[in-house]
Structure formats: C-alpha cells, structure tokens
Amino acid sequence: MAWANDYRPDRFEDVLGQNDSVKQLSQLILRGRVVRNAFLHGPRGLGKTTLVPIYAKALNCSKLTELGSPCGECHRCQASSTYLFRYDVPKAPNKEEVQAWLKAMYRPDKDFVRTLFFDEAQAFKAGAMEVLLDPLEEQSPNISICIATSEPWKLNAAFKSRFTLDLVVQPLSLLESVVLLERVAKRQRLEYDRQALATIARLKRGYARDMVQALEQVSIYSKVITADAAKAVLDLEQGADLVSYLLALIKGDADACVAAKNSWRATPAEQIVLIRAFLLSMFYRDIMRQNISINSIMDEMIEGRDEIIAALKTRLGVETNEQLRPYFLSMVEFWFSATTDRDEGALNTQMLCFEELVQSLSVKMMAPVLPEIIENASEKQSSNIYPSHVSATAPTLKGYLARNDIRDIFNRSSFYVQHYGEHFNVWLTVLANRRSGTNDIETSSAFARFCAGLAELTDNKPPSAFIAIPECIDGNFRLNVIARFPNLDGAILRREIDVIAEKSNCNTAEFRFDAKAVKRAHQTQWSLVRELCAGFVDIGGDERGDLLENLKVPKNVRRTPNPIARPRPIFSTLLSDEAIQRECSAKMGFLSAFDAEEWEHIGGDWELEEYKDRRDEIDNRSLMLADIRALFEHEPDKLALEVARLQNGWPERPEQRQRRWVKNRWF
Structure with a gap:
C-alpha cells in the first residue's frame, strides 16, 4: 500500500469523485468550523479514512484555504495526533472495550476540537453501539464523533439515526479514475498510455486504493505503463489461453483443445474458475445484453468473444445471439455444481464432462426464445421507431386506419x-x-x-x-x-x-x-x-x-x-x-405494452415510474460517454474502440435494463 498511502489527499480539493461529501464537510468549515458527528459509509478504498482526518485538521487549522481545507503547515495541522484519535473497531469490538476507550477520550480540550474516529464500525459487538448513543445525542461543540463502515446494514437504525451528517462515498467514474492514475504516474515520472490507465480503472471498478495499488504493481513489471503490461500483470493474459481452449472445443478440434490446455499457465482449479466466470460474463453481457459485472477481469476481456459466438452459431446453424441463450444456459448451469477441489483427478474429470457437454450441443436443444412473428411481406410499415426484433407489419385496408x-x-x-x-x-x-x-x-x-x-x-x-x-x-x-x-x-x-x-x-x-x-x-x-x-x-x-x-x-x-x-x-x-x-439512441429503446399484448398494462401507472428510471439511465450513459470522449479526444481509433466496448455492454432490448420500480411490472 506504499503508493496508496503516499498519495492520500490531505485537502478537500484533492479528493476525487466524492463531490457531495466534500461539499458538505467543507461548507461546515467555511460556516465557522461547525462541529458535527459524521456517519461515512461505502465500499472500502474510496476515501472514508481520508475525509475524516481532513475534516479533523480543518476544525483546528489556523490558516484554512479558500475552500475550507487545512493548510497542512501550521503547528495545529502538524499536531493532529493530539486531537485526532482513531479506534480500530475489529481489534476491540466489545462493549466494555469501547466504553473504556470512550471514557478516556470523550472529554473537552481547551486548545483543540477533538475527533474520535471509529473505523470499520461494522465489527461492533452486541451493546457496543449503545455506548455511543448518549454522546452522539448531545453533540458536543468541541468533540466530533465519526464512524466509517463498508457495511452500514450491520449497524442498527437507532445508532445511525443519531448522526447529523450522513456521507456516502462512491466509486470514481472512468474519467475521475484516469485523472487519479495520471496524477500518481506523473509524480512517479512514469511513461504511460491512457488506454492502459483506463484498463486498470475498469478492472478495479473505480476503487481508488485498488487502482493505485494496481498501477504500482504494473510499474514494477514494466517501466512504461502500456495496455499489454497492465493485462499481463492483472491476469488478462490468461484470457488468450481461455479463448483458444473454448474455440478449439466448440469447433471440435481435439488436438487443438489438448494443445490449448497444455499451454494454459493455470492450475486445473484456476482454469475452472476462469471458465465459469467467463461463460457467465458472456451470458449476461453478450447474450442477454445486460450490463451485469461478474468478474472485473473477465468483464474487461472482450477479445475472442465475437469469435466464440460466431463459432457457436456456425456449429449450431443459428443466426442471432439470442438464439444461443439455451446453449449458454446449459454450459453455465454445468458449472453451478462444479468445485475447485484440490484433487487434480476430480478437477480433470469435471473438465472432461464439460467437454462432452459442449460436444453434445445440438440444434435439438434449442427452445424458442421469442414467439414466431408472421409477417405479410407485401405490406411494409414506413415507421422505423421499433427494434429489429419487433414486427412492424400488418395488412392494410385502403382508405381506413390500419x-x-x-x-x-x-x-x-x-x-x-x-x-x-x-x-x-x-x-x-x-x-x-x-x-x-x-x-x-x-x-x-x-x-x-x-x-x-x-x-x-x-x-x-x-x-x-x-x-x-x-x-x-x-x-x-x-x-x-x-x-x-x-x-x-x-x-x-x-x-x-x-x-x-x-x-x-x-x-x-x-x-x-x-x-x-x-x-x-x-x-x-x-x-x-x-x-x-x-x-x-x-x-x-x-x-x-x-x-x-x-x-x-x-x-x-x-x-x-x-x-x-x-x-x-x-x-x-x-x-x-x-x-x-x-x-432512443445509446440503446435506450422504450417499452411497449401494445407490442407485448399486455393489454391490462396499457396506460398503467408504470409509465411515470419508467420515466424516472429512464431519465436517470440516459443521464448515466451520457456521462459515461462524455468521460470516454474526454479521455480519448485526440485518439479517434481508441475512442471508437472504447465507445464500442461500453455500448456492447448495454442491453439490446429495453426490457433487459435494470430498474428500481417493481410494482405493476409486466415484463
């Protein structure tokens, strides 16, 4: 964690991706160093333990910046150990331990505003949270109690309700992630390719600490940070072996299949884990067109997917990705019961059974995914607002509405x-x-x-x-x-x-x-x-x-x-x-109860709920596209590749998008 610690921000303006939390904390400082108890929650490695020390120092700093950040130079900033006290909950989670520490630390200081910071609070044992209820309730003007947790659901509602400040930390966007990695790379005087930084950002899903650690790993492997170096260090190279194996298996080339397995630099257990994750990722992203993350490495690996799908279509005599759904389901279901037992013989037997399953795939397995659509070829509808999978034809009687x-x-x-x-x-x-x-x-x-x-x-x-x-x-x-x-x-x-x-x-x-x-x-x-x-x-x-x-x-x-x-x-x-x-661009087609013949739901209340989700999703996709365009503004080839990569992960059909509303859902 050397680089992750070295480049931890010490000012509000240097914190990336947490605009709402930074704004709330800095405004408290600018309004007169207002002391509040803060509840910070969100995944690990995103800045919870960074924000608390900045706030604690700002409450005491004698030379604040214009944005309310601590200067980092005055004697009060340098003396943070006299007013910022961190309690590592997993090491002492019991009620008696918390009570004893609180008794010693919860006292006003005439010179400083104290901050008592309970980190990894999800580890509190029974009764420990109750010890903090009274201090939280009274909100001392000279003491701030801050809690950080990656699992807020483990803390009871009464405890969480006592905090006057609720701060959520979130993963960084692609653009914010690349900005962070560029900042570190420049300070380390590394040569880098922005596409390589984007690869690291996607693999680590915007988690700041993990991304910086990954960059440090790649820098040890190669002096120049390239996409190939990132893939090699972060296990993406194994994808080529995996694709070679699956292609040989689908094509029925036994010799090539054996050769691919022999050259694959992974144990049988690792091979099974990779096959299972890759097939599941392909099922959701390429067949169902749902942007569901299964495994960051497998999700990032796009090379070879089209070849595998094309080989399956040729073998089975089908035309669309959707028609491959039952075949992929059978392969995914096979691995549900698979184990990664250390017995190499058992693992090899599982691989053999999987290979037999793939060889047995036939068109007879295929179940219809969509009802057959009968079209009147002589009558063509001029409207072009419907997806290709929906028929837009019907007989027309001249002179009347059709x-x-x-x-x-x-x-x-x-x-x-x-x-x-x-x-x-x-x-x-x-x-x-x-x-x-x-x-x-x-x-x-x-x-x-x-x-x-x-x-x-x-x-x-x-x-x-x-x-x-x-x-x-x-x-x-x-x-x-x-x-x-x-x-x-x-x-x-x-x-x-x-x-x-x-x-x-x-x-x-x-x-x-x-x-x-x-x-x-x-x-x-x-x-x-x-x-x-x-x-x-x-x-x-x-x-x-x-x-x-x-x-x-x-x-x-x-x-x-x-x-x-x-x-x-x-x-x-x-x-x-x-x-x-x-x-409806960016794969944002609309729902049609008419085409689905869901007559009971035509004109239902679901449309306004869909409006809210639709606007949020459009805004989200626009931001993602804007991030990519900003990153590769002067590299048109890479820009086209990254835009295609992003859009390929979006569902083809509107019914497949994730939604918050469930009441009156008809699809």
Missing part, C-alpha cells in the same frame, strides 16, 4: 410519458370550411395547413406534442387531434388554435381542455388516445372488435367512418420517427 396506425398511436403516446413525463390533455375536432371543398385532396390540404400551424406552435413550446387523424363521418370531413401544451392555459390555447384554424380555412368544432389533468393525467391521456382510435375499422374481418375490446375503447365513442384517400395519423415533431430514434 392496425399499425393504432399501434403507432398507442406506442408513441406511451413513449411521450416514458421519455418526457408528459400526458395529453387536449381534444380538438377541426372541420374544413365549405369554401375549401368537400373532396379528399382539398380537405387534406386544409388539414395539412392546420397541422403545419399546430406543429409550429408545439415546436416553439417543448415538450408540447400532438397526434392528429383525418376522418370522414357521413360525408363530413374532420380532423381529430389530441395534444399537450404544458405552458398554455385553456383560454390562451383556444385563441391560438382558432387563429391557426382560420388561417387554414378550417374552424374549431370542438375544444376540450382538462385543466385538472395534473391530478388525473394518466386517466385523461388514455381516455383521449382511446377516443382518437375509436374509428378503427377492418371491413375484411372481425379484428375491429377484438382490438378495440383489448384496448378498452368504450363502445359509446366508437365510430364507423367512410374511406378517405389519406387516413394515416399525423405526428408532431417530438413524436416523429427521427425524434424518437434520436432519443
């Missing part, structure tokens, strides 16, 4: 809530004036002008949006519209709509604005969407009844329109193909 139109309306309405957190609350019915004529072309032109005016209004007031459908009932042409204008009240909006209608040779026949939609937003939106789609007709079959029943479209709003030349729905810019594709 099932795909209804699908588009429901899916885009759901996307509006999931991505923007907004709901439609306006209904418009617009009629073409008599002077505009009654034929399809003239009426379509009038409606097109109205929609263009409405689009201008929505584009100027994001996140406003609308969906419109032209319709003809008993020979009368009309345009039905549902919309949302968050920043306009009903009276102003009605005037704006009337102006647009007049300029378009139309008139507003019906205007409904639900001013109370804030409280019943979901109910209002889906009532409007169902009413908009109530004119769906399939003259050639009985699909109308089935689909409208499934979508819960009330019978009293259902309509039977006449056929018209252009019945397709019109979407505002925010709900256009281009806009949705843009917002």
